[in-house]
Amino acid sequence: MKEYETVIGLEVHVELATKTKIFCGCSTAFGAAPNTQTCPVCTGMPGSLPVLNKQVLEYAIAVGLAANCDITRYSKFDRKNYFYPDNPQNYQISQLYLPICRNGGVEIETEDGGTKIIGIHEIHMEEDAGKLIHDDWEDCSLVDFNRSGVPLIEIVSEPDMRSAKEVIAYLEKLRLIIQYLGASDCKLQEGSMRADVNLSVRPVGEKGFGTRTEMKNLNSFKAISRAIEGEAERQIDLIESGEKVIQETRRWDDAKGESYAMRSKEDAQDYRYFPDPDLAPVVVSDEMLADIRARQPEFRNEKMKRYKEEFDIPDYDIEIITGSKHMADLFEAAAAICRQPKKVSNWLMVETMRLMKEKEVEAEDLRFSPENLAKLIMLTDSKAINSTVAKEVFEVMFDANVDPEQYVEEKGLKTVNDEGALRRTVEEVIAANPQSVADYHNGKEKAIGFLVGQTMKAMKGKADPASVNRILKELL
């Protein structure tokens, strides 16, 4: 069998984090009852007209700049015409002829440790469709237009990727850029980031491209990897058995681990794009561009560089922390409050990572505030609580962002600093454990550890272990 190379390009849809929809003043908030966030515009009522949300344009340009794109100075919206119940006008307002950004690229790390540029063909703005719910009882579908008109940018890459790993690296890179910009939370599971995979195969060494297919419905990095591997295999099998790959759109069924063609004879795939006469052209002035450029945040590379200069924390920590915009924000804010960057970093790297793994929480979804983390660090610094208690408190904070000061107070977790009470407890422990006392006197230094443990237990953990140790040694 010949050796084949997989050629992959991505179409990534990202839901922008605007308060309102792209062409009307309806809220984009999640979780509302069906059709309660709609108006004549986003439900295709006759006579309604779209007006562009300025924030959508600004986010699109910001992403374009961060992805090294040329910004189109004279841009327009086009109508993409197709009938489907989730598409209320039966045309989607998108951009085909003059998309807002073109000719960019982002750098990814390759498997061999090198780097590679993945080209970005274009980024355009468009509106999302509504949601279809299948009702088995009535044997029909139900349409909810709450998501209809939610702003999207579609980032179209060049066919520059050669493996699932590169695809994931590219997606992670895009996600990080967009999260740093605050333009979207980019959650694949929730659909705020969606990737369609265009894939073809060709014998290694060949210059031309094979026939490609487009794969939809990929809801996780895992699904993307599996779909890529599955589709490459399917295409190679076809070619090897002398059949032809058909250019088509396929839907991935992750549960079954296979895809199927989404074709119907009523689906002509002829979208009859033409400029939308209801929307004015967008002209990006030098001022607008300079303004957006000036507001660009510090991206990861710059941040890593600054951290190395500013903070005495390991490079590995810096890499992990800056790998999430939310975590970097947490770090910086907490460090600024408690002035203990190293300790903040420790909390993030050890306890936070442990709990994220245990509870399957993404870095972007961490709930505790930097203020509370800083308070916790200050509580331990002042020996108001010991490290065991601190870990317990942190776990509660991790789940519910409680105020550690208040929590410690309410639950009575403060270290007992009453020398007299501590001394009485130690005396009781000594009296109750003659054997250990004897061992200690016979030179078994370790026996003191047991006695400290017993004292801590008697104090319900609320003692400072160093003080316990000191008093024990004194009394023994």
Next chain:
Amino acid sequence: MSIMDMTAVELSAAIKSGATTAVEAAQIMLDQIEKQDAVYNCYVTVDREGALKQAEEVQARIESGECSGPLAGVPAAIKDNMCIEGMLTTCSSKILSNFVPAYTAEAVLNLKKAGAVILGKANMDEFAMGSTTETSAYGVTRNPWDTDRVPGGSSGGCAAAVAADECFYALGSDTGGSIRQPASYCGTVGMKPTYGTVSRYGLIAYGSSLDQIGPLTKDVTDCAAGLQTIASHDVKDSTSIERGDTDFMSALIDDVRGMRIGIPRDYFGEGLDEEVKEAVLRAAKELEQRGAAVEEFDLSLTEYAIPTYYTIAAAEASSNLERFDGIKYGYRAGDYSGLHNMYKKTRSEGFGEEVKRRIMLGSFVLSSGYYDAYYLKALRVKALIKKAFDDAFSKYDVILGPVAPTTAPRLGSSLADPIKMYLGDIYTIAVNLAGLPAISLPCGADRNGLPIGLQLIGDCFQEKKLIQTAYTYEKIRGAFPSAGKKEVE
């Protein structure tokens, strides 16, 4: 003077002076409708109760001094492609036979704020596609001057209602002549403003880049008052233009000295009825005698405006009318199997022939492989047409010509040959392509007593020059009888 003989502005003055009331005026109109509309069929919907209730409210607002505009208290008709909250809005189509919008078109809101009393919704060609009002799913409208003839279209119901004294003025829409041509056929004044002057929000789109709402009225004064009332910058319409010069009544000046009027030779060639030609040229002569500088010139490209228009309008319409799918509102076929069959049956049963013809043409010219050859070609020719007008307006203030090649044709004589019908739009259509303002006003009658329309075209934002010229001509011409009287010179 009886109330019915008053113009809209005169009526409003009479209401304000206490000589009559908004309620009385509305009642007289409703009686007229009751008496005649079974014959003329100007209205798809008459809102009797609502009109009287509005009239009472407006009367109170007038009396309290809160409402003092030139049209306060005057009953009006609205073309049935403008949404009005709570009122059936059909576009004269079966597919919207039961659609009751929850919002009101911005132009209608402006009218209401100014104290208009809305009598109901006027008949039209289905989705404004047609030149005769014969493509309405709710029956043809008859021309009040001769009930065997069409009122023109697509705002035929509006023009006929004004002519038949079933309202004092009406709001129509003009995509390729749909206000001016029926105004001409029915002996009324009609104006298509500069694109962007009146908000399109709530106007059910036919050709979005061409559609514009405008007034149909008894005279030029009412026309200026109507336009002044509905013009506004609307943040809900991205194509709405902010302009500070919408005090159109200030242009009601009886003087054309120094006005440069160009007469395009292209508008007086083959196909133009002799009587129409004579009447229009006579009007030009009269304006010249009053001091206007009148000159013939070659506009060029006139014959290409029609294919350009039908390509662009059909393309936009094919997309604009996709939303009528039987899911969210309007008609849904009763018997279907599956989603796509539901779409097809609903739309095939819901749309009439002319609408389907244009949807199919529009879908074709946008389809893969034909977009460049047809659609982009048409947009390029549109640019040339715009340029031809720009050149003309560097020399003239006003372009003067006929509105339509003939007076109103007989019912049933137009639809059989679509292209021949489209040719009737030759003098009106380029105006929409170039986004220009134009006014139509009566300038005589033919041997059958049918009104002949005079068209004045202005450069963008130059409505005032049109109003001034039209007003001056109207003074020269003298009163034009209403259809009810049929006392044509």
Next chain:
Amino acid sequence: MANIISDETIEYVGILAKLELSDEQKEQAKQDMGNMLDYIDRLNELDTTGVEPMSHVFPVQNVFREDVVSNGDTREQLLSNAPAQKDGMFMVPKTFE
């Protein structure tokens, strides 16, 4: 007639436009569209080399809204015209994906 519209073309346009025509209507549509395209073909008499397609007549540009929520819940109004509805949603024939 220079433009002969085939059965396939009419069928295809019917799929695009979601219109179902009887055989008789199809014949008529073929004729009408052919005539219209012949007529439109007259535009080819004009040399438009170098002419930019003009989609917007006016130099209106950059019409924006601020990102501020201005609409509330109007579901009842929205659904008041629905041919079929259930649970606050529009009911449509089953969609297959």
